[in-house]
Amino acid sequence: MNNRLRVLRAEREWSQAHLAARLSVSRQTVNAIETGKYDPSLPLAFAIARLFEEPIEAIFSPNGGSDA
Amino acid sequence: MLCTPNRFTWQLLGWASLSALLSLVSALLQRWDLDAGLLRWVVALLPVLPMVGYFLALTKWVRSLDEMQRLIQFEALLIQFGSTALFVMGYGLLAESGAVPNTPVGNLWPWIWLLLFVSWALGQLIVRRRYR
Numbered sequence A: 001m002n003n004r005l006r007v008l009r010a011e012r013e014w015s016q017a018h019l020a021a022r023l024s025v026s027r028q029t030v031n032a033i034e035t036g037k038y039d040p041s042l043p044l045a046f047a048i049a050r051l052f053e054e055p056i057e058a059i060f061s062p063n064g065g066s067d068a
Numbered sequence B: 001m002l003c004t005p006n007r008f009t010w011q012l013l014g015w016a017s018l019s020a021l022l023s024l025v026s027a028l029l030q031r032w033d034l035d036a037g038l039l040r041w042v043v044a045l046l047p048v049l050p051m052v053g054y055f056l057a058l059t060k061w062v063r064s065l066d067e068m069q070r071l072i073q074f075e076a077l078l079i080q081f082g083s084t085a086l087f088v089m090g091y092g093l094l095a096e097s098g099a100v101p102n103t104p105v106g107n108l109w110p111w112i113w114l115l116l117f118v119s120w121a122l123g124q125l126i127v128r129r130r131y132r
Helices: A005-011 A016-023 A027-034 A042-052 B007-029 B038-045 B048-064 B067-097 B105-131
Strands: none
Touching (some): A005 A027, A016 A027, B007 B038, B067 B105
């Protein structure tokens, strides 16, 4: 799964640690999601979407998806 | 446990230390000629009681982790379970065949504990690399 988490975080000038604290996860988890090593669960993906005030499909897309 | 010390680390250390202390107490008490029966059981099992607290603290620690960290622990524990099970099975079969000494379980269990913790730590190192 592809995601725009790193871009969205950079736009807000948040550190990984700050985003991790906002999502109540570890910094390693934020890093793993950003690098595509870990796909978040649906509840965590919705929490990310809610935090960035964007629809979930605007942040996450399947591998090879045209709307990434 | 490959993480920065937190309240769970201190709880785990506390329970493990209490178990070590009770091991000494148990060994001292067993110098006396205890009657067979309940008292001997209680004295021998004294160090096991704090380990109940240890595993309850461990459970609370795992439940406090986020979803990816829990997955890492799950996979690390699978590595621990597999390596320990294979070691015990292999050693048992070798002992049965006479290839290695048939060590009584009373002497073997501390080494199994050591293997449990070493394989858990190694398992975490292996699994964490995948998500780095």
